[in-house]
Amino acid sequence: MATQHSRSAARIMMAPAVFLLLVWMLVPLCMTLWFSFRNYLPLRGGDLGFAGFNNFTRFVSSSAFWPSVLTTLIIVGGVLLISIVFGVLLAILLDKPMWGQGIVRILVIAPFFVMPTVSALVWKNMFMDPVNGVLAHLWRFFGADPLVWLQDASVFSIILIVSWQWLPFATLILLTAIQSLDSEQLEAAEIDGATPLARFFFISLPHLSRAITIVVLIQTIFVLAVFAEIFVTTGGAFGTRTLTYLIYQRVLESQNIGLGSAGGVYAIILANIVAIFLMRIVGKNLDN
């Protein structure tokens, strides 16, 4: 029922948001692209001219690159594994009848609302401190030597901290999806003699597959960009330097803008590969 008049009004109403996002996307993106082809060292002479693809090859061939890619993959993979496996189990559990369901939900979701710098510092000091941390007390209680978590199991520690923040998110999304499952289907299967395990694998899990995919994609994008959790715990030491952190160090710590920008271009490409899959699912959902 849209008239010509309301169409042009609609365009004007959309304009500010579209214009701002366009500027916000294009200007920094073009600058990053420009810098990635320059030999740009602000503290050592400024812009020293065109560098060709030098920055791109140097970023990839530096000794820090492949370890950082590996660390990134391990952290993203670890967080996804923990949050999906435990998220599915927790969601199924929370869907069952129990007393105080609302309160348990609140307890489980709470970590997602904790500021990343707070959760990183609380874990680093009050839990993972090798002398006074809760985990050290626990280890001593069982007669074991306390771990120096952020040195001896540094990557695992980061995975633990980040998972603690994202497991609640996964659980909440999966719980929402489970609640839309038709319970009569499960009852019919039960009457036909399907075991609980068969019901889980052939009814619940397929029903959840779309929600799981969405959790995987969204978490991948956010966990690829994890920063504060590393910044305040290890500062990138002990093998916890991710691709994001490596780029941050190149740009702001060693002020090698050309090199850091080339890294940035790689990070943008990587995130876009994930984003394409996410947008496809979201886009399909818009049609109906």
Next chain:
Amino acid sequence: MARAVTSQRKALNTVVAWSIGLLIFFPILWTILTSFKSEAEAIANPPVFMFFDWTLENYSVVLERSNYMRFLTNSVIIAGGSTLLGVLIAVPAAWSMAFVPSRRTKDILLWMLSTKMLPAVGVLYPIYLLCIRLGVLDNRAALVVILMLINLPIIVWMLYTYFREIPGEILEAARMDGATLKDEILYVLTPMAIPGIASTLLLNFILAWNEAFWTLNLTSVDAAPLTAFIASYSSPEGLFFAKLSAASTMAIAPILILGWFSQKQLVRGLTFGAVK
């Protein structure tokens, strides 16, 4: 045909779920408890759980020592300002996309979503440089604008999904009754849109409050919010567990309370309507 649940089963579910829930919540509980301990009790071996001399000393020390109020004010201004500004810009956009959709609406929505996927670190230096050149490094207004731009795609999306649930027939009925465009917006749409707008404000305030990439990298003193205040505790001097806990509790308490009200909106807002 609801299944009869034996109370035994229900009791078992309850015990298991509560244990796991408390385990997940424990770090937060422990932080809150530790904030009321003395520094000596905070590192007592074996640890004390509930039975210690409860004290408010840590809170008064933190409040005195570190200009806590300035950080808090900055957090409120940056999170609140960016959210309000974002909603102001997004409401007309979402309104027009929901009620006057065109062939390009879907593409525009997906494109907006794609800007949210841009990794911040990829554009760190350009933004940093622009802030220096414009003289707005460590400036609250600059952070308000940047966090607004970061959350704008989510704000537009959330509002769009809420607005789309408002039945279009109601508008037609209002028009038949002779309502002008102004009447339509003021008396028909606004009352129906307010719950959606409130939810959007709430969730995005939380997201902006917790944002810790730009707030850490673009502030030092004047504009530093609570994220930076807490990060300044990462180099400890002496006994500090109890004070760290007090500072942390103050930084997360308001958001935990708001967060509990926004569970449903969280699903809608962060999955872009793909999970309902």
